[in-house]
Amino acid sequence: MMGSIATSQEARLLCRENRITNTAGVAPGYLQANLLVLPAKYAADFYDLCLRNPVSCPLLGKTSFPGDPHTVQPDGCIQSPEFDIRTDFPKYRIYENGQYMESRRDICDLWTSDHVGFLIGCSFSFEDALTAAGLQPRHQRSKSIVAMYRSTIPLLPAGVFTGGRCIVSMRPYRPEQIPQVREVTRPFLSTHGEPVAWGWDGAKELGITDIDRPDFGEPQVFEEGEVPVFWACGVTPQIAVESAGAKVDGVVFAHEPGHMLVTDWTVNDLQRLRPGIV
Amino acid sequence: MMGSIATSQEARLLCRENRITNTAGVAPGYLQANLLVLPAKYAADFYDLCLRNPVSCPLLGKTSFPGDPHTVQPDGCIQSPEFDIRTDFPKYRIYENGQYMESRRDICDLWTSDHVGFLIGCSFSFEDALTAAGLQPRHQRSKSIVAMYRSTIPLLPAGVFTGGRCIVSMRPYRPEQIPQVREVTRPFLSTHGEPVAWGWDGAKELGITDIDRPDFGEPQVFEEGEVPVFWACGVTPQIAVESAGAKVDGVVFAHEPGHMLVTDWTVNDLQRLRPGIV
Numbered sequence: 320m321m322g323s324i325a326t327s328q329e330a331r332l333l334c335r336e337n338r339i340t341n342t343a344g345v346a347p348g349y350l351q352a353n354l355l356v357l358p359a360k361y362a363a364d365f366y367d368l369c370l371r372n373p374v375s376c377p378l379l380g381k382t383s384f385p386g387d388p389h390t391v392q393p394d395g396c397i398q399s400p401e402f403d404i405r406t407d408f409p410k411y412r413i414y415e416n417g418q419y420m421e422s423r424r425d426i427c428d429l430w431t432s433d434h435v436g437f438l439i440g441c442s443f444s445f446e447d448a449l450t451a452a453g454l455q456p457r458h459q460r461s462k463s464i465v466a467m468y469r470s471t472i473p474l475l476p477a478g479v480f481t482g483g484r485c486i487v488s489m490r491p492y493r494p495e496q497i498p499q500v501r502e503v504t505r506p507f508l509s510t511h512g513e514p515v516a517w518g519w520d521g522a523k524e525l526g527i528t529d530i531d532r533p534d535f536g537e538p539q540v541f542e543e544g545e546v547p548v549f550w551a552c553g554v555t556p557q558i559a560v561e562s563a564g565a566k567v568d569g570v571v572f573a574h575e576p577g578h579m580l581v582t583d584w585t586v587n588d589l590q591r592l593r594p595g596i597v
Numbered sequence: 598m599m600g601s602i603a604t605s606q607e608a609r610l611l612c613r614e615n616r617i618t619n620t621a622g623v624a625p626g627y628l629q630a631n632l633l634v635l636p637a638k639y640a641a642d643f644y645d646l647c648l649r650n651p652v653s654c655p656l657l658g659k660t661s662f663p664g665d666p667h668t669v670q671p672d673g674c675i676q677s678p679e680f681d682i683r684t685d686f687p688k689y690r691i692y693e694n695g696q697y698m699e700s701r702r703d704i705c706d707l708w709t710s711d712h713v714g715f716l717i718g719c720s721f722s723f724e725d726a727l728t729a730a731g732l733q734p735r736h737q738r739s740k741s742i743v744a745m746y747r748s749t750i751p752l753l754p755a756g757v758f759t760g761g762r763c764i765v766s767m768r769p770y771r772p773e774q775i776p777q778v779r780e781v782t783r784p785f786l787s788t789h790g791e792p793v794a795w796g797w798d799g800a801k802e803l804g805i806t807d808i809d810r811p812d813f814g815e816p817q818v819f820e821e822g823e824v825p826v827f828w829a830c831g832v833t834p835q836i837a838v839e840s841a842g843a844k845v846d847g848v849v850f851a852h853e854p855g856h857m858l859v860t861d862w863t864v865n866d867l868q869r870l871r872p873g874i875v
Contacts (some may be wrong), residue, residue: 358669367783367790367791370651370786371647371651371652371786371790373648373651374649374753388670462615471795472751472753473802474749475652475750475793475829476791476792476793476794477783477790477791478779478783478791501756505645505755505756508648508649509643512645512755513645513750513754513755513756514754515753515754524751551753557610575736
């Protein structure tokens, strides 16, 4: 089914109906997004957290005002008037007081007039570019969920969000491919950009001791001579919520790792989305 | 002398003549800047490094084109036509092939038509706000240079810049002052913002084992019950150059730690300088 999905809106409707779950490789060319939804009183701190940690938490957009599940700023990110942030991800995780409670297909029942949603860039967005360069990620070929790990990279604190650490996604490559892998993903600044570490030494520096036991997603098979290459991952925001613990009271929602929103932005929007002063 | 300096241009001229060296507390209200000057071929990678590490390397401006020492983009950062990036810092550090060689009062002799300069936000900019809140930094009262340390916080790699770690500056406060210290400095996102760690446990997490032996600047006296509070520091870019080593060939310049440029921007420009999408 995945190959036949041409548009972002088509993909979102299939996700809404749960006819797609893992969104890796879905609707090629469109940027995908991670999710965090918070009570409004934490929105300013979370916004700062994103600005201070743009590699793991690259902010793509946010809902226009508390309680509105239908529109996203800036314009262009989501263009369908029937968009609904409560249903258009394939799967959601529910947190209460910083603790993961359960996963659900939608969050309509739990959404309140006080909730603000943030869309965070996703590394799936640069996988088409890797594939085009002859570097297709392993988990796309094996139709599994990318392997994700807790790392020791500190998430720089912002307000109530203290003590978090970055989550990283991993794709196996041969050492001689790494310069090209870095170059291909470098321009994707708003979707995690180039790798944060690579090689077995890199894994060690990140505090990852067992590559076969990811904390999220599925283990990936290494072929002869391959080493792990790590990118910052948009699951990080939910770990920030876990780390804040009871300091974040109320109900928080996130996407289920690997189960993203397909946005209306394409790779052609990346340059415009790039932060920067000059 | 410091109390009588009213304008940024006056401060720059005194720095040019080396009548001011340590710029802490000089020209209150004006934003101060750290410096890195590179051969043009490394400018894109360094720009990415800043965007990926905005807490330690918050980009305030860059010279308009290679070889031009007189104008800075964006407009407003430096308004004096007689500005000269080669003389208007009180003191410079010279690096060759990633190695520190010597410090100089100006870099006129070594500047080439290929050099690009970057101005990086400086934590001195939020010290007036701390003072106004009754939290004057110790090193201002003791007229010493703020203590700076190498930390374990990784600098997320960008192109040729790999393997670096963040430098942090330290100011002693009592534990009960820390919530207010965090709040006062939080809005200063473009000048390192709120602390990255605090307390003796925070020092340990940053890998700082001897607080009395800073790597740059001067040790600070702790009063009864005080603990260290750490901010990311604009000396980090020169450490990125050191870490890149021979990968960065040619001559690189940086400011001497504690010896900053006084810009024409004031704290009133901070909101406009704040990165962000919405």
